[in-house]
Amino acid sequence: MEQAVGECVGLLGDVTDRDWEGSAAGRLAWSCRETAVHIAQDLIAYAGQLAGREPDGYTPFELSLEEGAGNADAVRVIRTTGALLAAAIRTTPRQVRAFHPYPFRSANREGFAAMGVAEVLLHTHDIAEGLGVAYEADSGLCDFVLRRIFPHVQPGPASWQTLLWATGRGELPGRAPVTEWRWNNNLVIDTERLTLEGVTPAVAHDLATDGDAGCFEWLGGSPAEGTRVGAGLMFKQYEDGVHRPEWTMYVLVRREDDQALGAMGFHAVPDEAGRVEIGYDLVEAARGHGYATEALRALSAWALAQDGVRAVVANVERDNTPSRNVLTRAGFTAVAEDTEQVTYEMTDLRGE
Template sequence: MRFMGAERAEEAVASCAALLRTVVGEDWSGTKAAGLEWSCRETVTHIASDLIGYAGNLAGRLKSSYAPFDITVDGDENGDYKADNAGQIEVVEVMGALFSATLRTTPRAARGFHPYPFRSANRDGFAAMGIAEVLLHTHDIARAFDTPYEPPAEVAEYVLTTIFPTVRPGPAPWPTLLWATGRGDLPGREPVTGWRWSNNHVIRADRLALEGVTPAAAADLHSGGDGGFDWVEDGPFDGTRVASQMLWQAYEAGVHRPEFGVYVLVREEDDRAVGGMGFHGAPDEQGRVEVGYDLAESARGQGYATEALGALTRWALDREDVTTLVATVDRDNLASQAVVTRTGFVQVGEKGDAGELLVFELKG
């Protein structure tokens, strides 16, 4: 899956600038943006600040806080640079260009600080967050001047499938994104009064990072792509593609919980993906949740599955909503049985007409 974040960001900024030029003669300072406490001028500055701020956090690989800077838009008495509405548009375009350049030059595995919900985001996440800020606040300004605005559908879809994994797809991406952020209505759905986006979850093991798969990546994986990961030569294995299809189906049904989805196992030393691991859904009412995993054949026999399963189970059993982890293993798959028993699972039963499946449990 080719990384599309930079291109989508450029499309978003272009659509914003085009809308702003239709209202360039209006009173931006004296008009509040719809639904906000900021004036339209302050909102345009906010768009530019978000673009360069996100670029800074990603480029700097910041770990614990936002980069401590902001931008102001001023003019001088000599007219060397201008602070009128047209100048504001130029600032957005410049910040957008810097944002897109950062996205293009940042390695796939790089992450920077963002508070919600897991304290970091990768370049896909930053791309989607920056695009969301551009699209949504351009909408707020357009509404203030009663001017129609609709960005390209694929740009809104990129945002939804990257950082709104729990939002069930609607009839079209743009009205769905407006509904998800409390800016519009969708037939058959209650109005949204509070919302947050969600960057992908990462669980660290010793040699591996378990990187959460977004709906966008899942769609690519189950259709035969790489999901945006750099796989070893014989990956991904079939189980990862099947699990990704299950994730996409849960997303389409509006029941996907990203932390209980699919994770790709990525070697820290070379950023190569070696397998997949995750859950068959969210915990049930008793706190039981089933896990599954696979590895590319070239990555087997090196302890990766045991290491990753240990990290995943520790994370899960630290949660209040998980009491028991379940793993179902083929009777003939001795290697997988060894993985679960080394992790602490205990066989508790059998499944299938001939008992061809062994059931293991690990209780918190």
């Protein structure tokens, strides 16, 4: 956050003598002055959401500049509101989520950080374009934004150009122009004892790296090997452009102590017949307490509630008795088997 704001303030601070009011900000309907104020408004709004732990809506306040404030004053306000958001991100516990509408009505501190950085990078670009100033955002910051809140966007050859294209501000060879867009915060699903946290490509990349905890505190110290393998496969789907944010891996987090117990998720999007395959893996210390069964019921119920989904399928080795018992307790039925594995299925029981 500090880096993005620092680059914005450095660039805009050198051009405060220009006509911000009379210059349109890139492709926006706003002037450069209005866009600068908008940056500050978003930064303080995000800080307010996190600080207030707002669960259901926006904090009801609005920022405005004092009458007579100049362009240099607007830059000062951007610097200050950026510092406030950075402080809110640093001091907000990992598990806290606050209201944001897109698309699942909440975001965690990483989500708000990515949204704040996106606002700064993109609107600095708009203002720079309007004033005729060269600007290129740091590629690391662009990767940070893309991997956290644009999980549906396939990476391109250069992250800055990809971010501009994904937000309707530029072209990317081989891809159609973008005319409508939204970023995408991760989905979370609550059960009695757990929170199932949707894994972003950023977290998947970290989890797939041996020795990295992926921002979670794991029961027993580290994720199971199956979780790392699954995270690697998910990140490959993201790189290939076939990843869909909801049909992803979820980390199972115990709410009483914020310990990560394992992972569960879908191998891919539902097929043409409305079938989607699910898999799961728990750390050894979490087994035998019903956590997998609880999470499997919740995630399968969520999947079956989505349009066009008619069955959740799981394939398990014949000799994996504990996993087979989990499926049975969760409400799955064995529907096929061969010499190596048994196929279980939970179907849509709504009579459609």
